[in-house]
Amino acid sequence: DAKTTQPNSMESNEEEPVHLPCNHSTISGTDYIHWYRQLPSQGPEYVIHGLTSNVNNRMASLAIAEDRKSSTLILHRATLRDAAVYYCILNAGGTSYGKLTFGQGTILTVHP
Amino acid sequence: EPEVTQTPSHQVTQMGQEVILRCVPISNHLYFYWYRQILGQKVEFLVSFYNNEISEKSEIFDDQFSVERPDGSNFTLKIRSTKLEDSAMYFCASSDWQGATREDYGYTFGSGTRLTVV
Numbered sequence: 001d002a003k004t005t006q007p008n009s010m011e012s013n014e015e016e017p018v019h020l021p022c023n024h025s026t027i028s029g030t031d032y033i034h035w036y037r038q039l040p041s042q043g044p045e046y047v048i049h050g051l052t053s054n055v056n057n058r059m060a061s062l063a064i065a066e067d068r069k070s071s072t073l074i075l076h077r078a079t080l081r082d083a084a085v086y087y088c089i090l091n092a093g094g095t096s097y098g099k100l101t102f103g104q105g106t107i108l109t110v111h112p
Numbered sequence: 113e114p115e116v117t118q119t120p121s122h123q124v125t126q127m128g129q130e131v132i133l134r135c136v137p138i139s140n141h142l143y144f145y146w147y148r149q150i151l152g153q154k155v156e157f158l159v160s161f162y163n164n165e166i167s168e169k170s171e172i173f174d175d176q177f178s179v180e181r182p183d184g185s186n187f188t189l190k191i192r193s194t195k196l197e198d199s200a201m202y203f204c205a206s207s208d209w210q211g212a213t214r215e216d217y218g219y220t221f222g223s224g225t226r227l228t229v230v
Contacts, residue, residue, distance in 0.1 A: 046218035
């Protein structure tokens, strides 16, 4: 499985934007970039995913570098409810049957 | 918004006993998964299931584990003879990933079953 690298932790203030980086230098052409988050004592929650183009949804935006070797999850206005572990995962799509390989993720702390 | 439902939320069992963890995936999804998370550790893939058979399984998913889709709505994980090290949160997930089209979709996870083996 292609590997991702994320900072162990990040901090933000409430109502400020948060940019969570992820490096994936060994990404292959068919790997989709997925982001999930896990709130304390809950299951992982889908945030966003993309292949090549930047993506927006109601939760976040995903900015993908032109060479696809890195990506950034953007939370436009952090709230206390966004405090969670954020996982950047590469999904091999076509042949992987959807197995997700979770790393340690980035622990996001949001200060009031 | 559609949900993946897991029952029970917490199960305590004695070592050596069989347990069945139950999941109701999202109704139009085609792929089903089980993951587990030992306290303080990473979420680990156990098994994926499609078209009534296992598509892929991890090294963790040994002969003590089995999965079944007994009807059109439920998806179960059975552990035949539980060990202390099976104590973990078990998460079910589903996806409408369509493989052949090379499209990719997000996955929906349930809230988990906390299994405690004593």
